[in-house]
Amino acid sequence: MKINLKVWRQKNTNTSGKIVNYVVNEVNPDMSFLEMIDVLNGQLVRKGEDPIAFDHDCREGICGMCSMVVDGRPHGPLHGTTTCQLYMRNYKDGDTIYVEPFRAHAFPIIKDLAVNRGAFDRIIAAGGFVSVSTGQAQDANAIPVEKAVADNAMDAAACIGCGACVAACPNGSAMLFTAAKVSHLNQLPQGKAEATRRALNMVKQMDAEGFGKCSNIGACEAECPKEISIENIARLNREYIKAVFTGE
Amino acid sequence: MKLDSKIPQGPVGEKWSNYKEHAKLVNPSNKRKLEIIVVGTGLAGASAAATLAELGYKVKAFCFQDSPRRAHSIAAQGGINAAKNYKNDGDSVYRLFYDTIKGGDFRAREGNVHRLAEVSVNIIDQCVAQGVPFAREYGGLLDNRSFGGAQVSRTFYARGQTGQQLLIGAYQALERQVGLGNVKMYSRHEMLDIVKIDGKARGIIAKNLVTGELERHFGHAVLLCTGGYGNVFFLSTNAMGSNVTAAWRAHKRGAFFGNPCYTQIHPTCIPVSGDYQSKLTLMSESLRNDGRIWVPKRKEDCGKHPNDIKEEDRDYYLERKYPSYGNLCPRDIASRAAKEVCDEGRGVGKTGLAVYLDFSDAINRLGLETVKARYGELFPMYQNITGEDPLKQPMRIFPAVHYTMGGLWVDYELMTTVPGLYALGEANFSDHGANRLGASALMQGLADGYFVIPYTIGNYLSGEIFTKSIPTDHPAFAEAENNVRERINTLKNNGGKTPVDEFHKQLGKIMWEYCGMARNAEGLTKARQMIQTLKADFWNDARITGEINEFNPELDKAMRVADFLELGELMVVDALNRNESCGGHFRTEYQDNGEAKRNDDEYAYVSAWEFKGDNQEPELHKEELVYEAIQLQVRSYK
Numbered sequence: 001m002k003i004n005l006k007v008w009r010q011k012n013t014n015t016s017g018k019i020v021n022y023v024v025n026e027v028n029p030d031m032s033f034l035e036m037i038d039v040l041n042g043q044l045v046r047k048g049e050d051p052i053a054f055d056h057d058c059r060e061g062i063c064g065m066c067s068m069v070v071d072g073r074p075h076g077p078l079h080g081t082t083t084c085q086l087y088m089r090n091y092k093d094g095d096t097i098y099v100e101p102f103r104a105h106a107f108p109i110i111k112d113l114a115v116n117r118g119a120f121d122r123i124i125a126a127g128g129f130v131s132v133s134t135g136q137a138q139d140a141n142a143i144p145v146e147k148a149v150a151d152n153a154m155d156a157a158a159c160i161g162c163g164a165c166v167a168a169c170p171n172g173s174a175m176l177f178t179a180a181k182v183s184h185l186n187q188l189p190q191g192k193a194e195a196t197r198r199a200l201n202m203v204k205q206m207d208a209e210g211f212g213k214c215s216n217i218g219a220c221e222a223e224c225p226k227e228i229s230i231e232n233i234a235r236l237n238r239e240y241i242k243a244v245f246t247g248e
Numbered sequence: 249m250k251l252d253s254k255i256p257q258g259p260v261g262e263k264w265s266n267y268k269e270h271a272k273l274v275n276p277s278n279k280r281k282l283e284i285i286v287v288g289t290g291l292a293g294a295s296a297a298a299t300l301a302e303l304g305y306k307v308k309a310f311c312f313q314d315s316p317r318r319a320h321s322i323a324a325q326g327g328i329n330a331a332k333n334y335k336n337d338g339d340s341v342y343r344l345f346y347d348t349i350k351g352g353d354f355r356a357r358e359g360n361v362h363r364l365a366e367v368s369v370n371i372i373d374q375c376v377a378q379g380v381p382f383a384r385e386y387g388g389l390l391d392n393r394s395f396g397g398a399q400v401s402r403t404f405y406a407r408g409q410t411g412q413q414l415l416i417g418a419y420q421a422l423e424r425q426v427g428l429g430n431v432k433m434y435s436r437h438e439m440l441d442i443v444k445i446d447g448k449a450r451g452i453i454a455k456n457l458v459t460g461e462l463e464r465h466f467g468h469a470v471l472l473c474t475g476g477y478g479n480v481f482f483l484s485t486n487a488m489g490s491n492v493t494a495a496w497r498a499h500k501r502g503a504f505f506g507n508p509c510y511t512q513i514h515p516t517c518i519p520v521s522g523d524y525q526s527k528l529t530l531m532s533e534s535l536r537n538d539g540r541i542w543v544p545k546r547k548e549d550c551g552k553h554p555n556d557i558k559e560e561d562r563d564y565y566l567e568r569k570y571p572s573y574g575n576l577c578p579r580d581i582a583s584r585a586a587k588e589v590c591d592e593g594r595g596v597g598k599t600g601l602a603v604y605l606d607f608s609d610a611i612n613r614l615g616l617e618t619v620k621a622r623y624g625e626l627f628p629m630y631q632n633i634t635g636e637d638p639l640k641q642p643m644r645i646f647p648a649v650h651y652t653m654g655g656l657w658v659d660y661e662l663m664t665t666v667p668g669l670y671a672l673g674e675a676n677f678s679d680h681g682a683n684r685l686g687a688s689a690l691m692q693g694l695a696d697g698y699f700v701i702p703y704t705i706g707n708y709l710s711g712e713i714f715t716k717s718i719p720t721d722h723p724a725f726a727e728a729e730n731n732v733r734e735r736i737n738t739l740k741n742n743g744g745k746t747p748v749d750e751f752h753k754q755l756g757k758i759m760w761e762y763c764g765m766a767r768n769a770e771g772l773t774k775a776r777q778m779i780q781t782l783k784a785d786f787w788n789d790a791r792i793t794g795e796i797n798e799f800n801p802e803l804d805k806a807m808r809v810a811d812f813l814e815l816g817e818l819m820v821v822d823a824l825n826r827n828e829s830c831g832g833h834f835r836t837e838y839q840d841n842g843e844a845k846r847n848d849d850e851y852a853y854v855s856a857w858e859f860k861g862d863n864q865e866p867e868l869h870k871e872e873l874v875y876e877a878i879q880l881q882v883r884s885y886k
Contacts, residue, residue, distance in 0.1 A: 011798075012798065012799070028522055028524060030521045030522060030635075031522070031524050032526070032633075034526065035524050035525065035526050036524075038524070038526055038749070039524055041747075041802075042747045042749060042750075044793075045747040045748075045791055045793055045802065046745070046746075046747060046791075048791070048793065049793065050793050050794050051793060051794075051801075051802055053799060053800075053801055055314060056488055057313060057318055057320070057487040057488055057489050058318075058320060058322065058323045058487040058488075059487070059488060059526060059527045059529075060323055060527075060529050060530075060629070061625075061629065062322055062323050062409065062412055063313070063318040063320070063322050063323065063487060064315075064317070064318060065313060065314065065318050078632075080628075081632065085629070085632050085633070087632065087633065087635075089635060110458055110799050111798070111799040114314075114799065116314070116458075117314055117315065118314070118315070118435065120315065121315050121316070121317070121423060121426070121433070121435070124317075124419070124420060124423040125423040125424065125426045125427035126427060127427075128420055128423065129378070129420035129421060129423060129424040130377065130378050130379045130420070131424065132374075132377040132378055133299075133302040133421075134295075134298070134299040134302060134374055134421075134698045134699070134702065135370075135374075136377065137370075137373040137374045137376065137377035138373065138377065139373055140332070140372045140373045140375075140376040140377075140382075140390055141332075141334060141389050141390055143376065143377075144387065144388030144389055145384055145388050146388055147384050147385065147386050147388065150381050150382070150383070150384045150388075151381075153379070153381040154381040154406060154407060154413075157381050157406075157413060157416065158407075158409065158412075160412075161315065161317055161318075184379065184381070185379050188379050188381070190376070190377055190378070190379045191379050
């Protein structure tokens with residue numbers, strides 16, 4: 001099939017970008033969306049033009065590296081799917097598709113579709129961990145964890161840190177990302193000892209990075225490729241309020 | 249040069265304790281003065297960087313991804329082994345050790361593997377304490393499942409995302425140290441050369457991938473935790489960015505390369521669908537716990553819909569050939585058996601290069617919901633990629649390149665043949681012999697990073713406490729940087745016309761055809777020629793668009809492919825040298841009715857290759873494998 005692409009091209013952080021039109025012929029329905037861009041890039045290189053820069057790595061939906069807004073939606077039209085797991089059988093011959101980078105104040109564009117998500121690492125560094133150094137651990141079965149709690153923690157821990165929640169949010173808020181980590185660790189017995197500090201410090205860092213505020217719109221949950229629930233945001237809010245009243 | 253593996257004396261079960269009790273230590277105030285470079289932030293790199301920083305060393309960590317959390321360890325699905333014996337089913341450190349040696353077809357070092365089995369239990373403790381949400385039973389205790397090559401259930405898992413959860417645990421530990429100022433993190437940086445001063449590793453040249461600038465970094469020691477080189481095949485289950493560059497540059501600076509030809513071809517991957525394909529997707533080995541592998545008994549039935557083929561017309565060939573392990577035989581054996589039935593013309597799917605992995609029995613036995621819960625994301629992922637529902641019809645699977653057992657040669661302390669240069673995790677060769685068992689890669693990466701290197705590096709650094717930081721205007725840094733710059737310029741300015749991927753795909757085809765699941769002397773000899781020609785073409789005709797001093801993924805890819813071309817040749821040379829079949833290395837000339845035929849008299853050694861110069865023959869050094877605790881025997885899973 002033939003696909004018309006309208007792709008955001010931007011040389012670097014400091015220049016302005018624009019939409020450029022491309023046509024990709026002979027798209028196979030079994031191709032992934034990124035493989036279609038590979039094919040286009042191969043054609044551009046042959047012509048001596050600069051290929052489209054985009055982030056991608058594992059191509060199996062788990063590393064969180066790919067980061068495109070496809071037809072206005074982070075990771076494209078399918079629910080619970082990263083861009084790399086979007087297959088061309090979801091499109092038909094002659095379709096036109098807009099491809100843009102994740103846009104947020106806290107995610108500056110590096111080039112074309114690649115953005116800088118370093119702010120997420122700094123949020124984790126502020127408190128997204130259990131302070132246990134190597135060698136300090138007790139026997140693994142010494143801490144029983146109720147199965148339902150472990151499952152809930154796992155649901156939150158499934159976050160791949162891609163930033164689709166931020167890109168989807170009209171406020172550019174990182175609440176779902178931050179909440180998922182607080183929720184993962186604060187629910188578990190191992191994470192309780194520093195639950196207060198974690199909630200306070202991570203939220204503080206999130207604000208410092210220039211992410212917007214959460215106004216309970218829910219776009220983050222709708223676009224999250226791992227279907228992380230906004231219940232986690234409710235949990236973060238509880239943890240945060242508790243921390244404000246009881247914390248340092 | 250004589251290879252010294254530095255295996256401690258004494259019975260195998262006491263070697264590691266003896267070593268730890270006698271290794272030299274570095275006191276806390278000296279640790280603060282010692283700088284360590286860690287390249288790569290997967291399980292091995294993140295766990296090492298975090299742990300060394302916790303101990304008080306000054307650490308700089310590098311990764312080419314935009315965040316250390318994205319390293320390819322994240323994609324491991326099934327689980328991690330540990331000799332906890334929580335199931336009371338007869339497991340022990342010795343049994344995990346023995347299974348790993350046997351799974352590796354008796355080509356791994358006893359001392360290293362026993363140490364791995366010993367520390368496996370500490371890994372689970374550490375990860376649980378970090379908050380890794382492993383699967384649990386209703387009593388709140390940890391659950392286990394079975395994996396290939398073992399008759400006990402010793403695999404811990406977090407749905408189908410164990411690698412992700414373990415990596416995030418290590419990443420969080422790393423970020424904690426970043427926040428405390430003990431680790432300086434360099435994301436989107438690729439190591440392009442090692443700097444050696446007076447014979448010791450003293451730093452690296454790294455490219456800032458955002459700006460294109462070359463940077464010089466000093467370290468008293470350098471750790472390469474840069475993963476495997478499966479992407480030499482172009483199509484593999486590795487991430488697109490996984491590469492051999494750091495390891496290969498180290499090799500060219502004097503680090504020997506161990507057993508490069510040992511490649512793991514994983515039996516359960518989604519088959520290739522077309523030429524445009526960029527990577528292959530693994531379906532976790534854990535699926536073989538409940539899935540049964542079969543093909544039609546008769547060629548004529550191969551075109552039929554699988555659900556229309558009657559039970560008596562199906563050949564569950566693994567259960568038939570290996571009754572005691574059945575569908576859970578090791579990966580190399582399962583892969584070869586799949587190739588065999590496809591070669592007989594009994595493969596299924598459009599290309600005839602696939603076999604069925606069927607869950608209908610498990611669904612009947614356990615119910616649909618239980619089966620779905622056990623494998624989490626795997627079924628939707630398969631459906632997404634293929635458009636078929638594996639709960640309604642069997643999956644189609646085929647072997648694909650997955651892991652490389654070979655890697656930089658290291659001694660018991662994980663040091664390469666370059667003093668001060670270490671290799672951890674998949675980047676080294678040491679623990680898996682000629683075939684790795686499932687759920688052992690995660691174990692090894694974390695063992696090396698959390699529990700081995702923190703002890704062994706002290707033994708070296710205790711001798712470096714008087715070495716001051718060397719300023720990076722030292723001539724050795726300048727020489728290494730110029731070397732990198734020259735390579736980049738040569739490639740960029742060659743006036744070529746062909747995209748880099750084209751060369752990479754061609755290399756992949758050569759490797760898969762001649763150095764893949766089955767190899768022979770004639771094919772390997774031919775492959776070597778083909779690779780040399782391809783390499784020359786690459787340097788003349790690869791087109792790199794864009795500028796050097798900007799974000800340029802095309803240039804980064806080209807640098808990696810340049811190194812894959814050289815590595816590919818060494819793999820072929822190694823495969824040609826090893827006139828036997830063992831584990832993942834199957835030479836068609838050496839077999840007993842399709843089973844690998846080892847030659848212990850002549851090949852019970854590690855091949856460690858020394859780089860002698862571009863276009864020069866590499867030199868083979870042999871490390872004899874000495875077995876004291878176990879008897880060499882023919883591996884049988886029947």
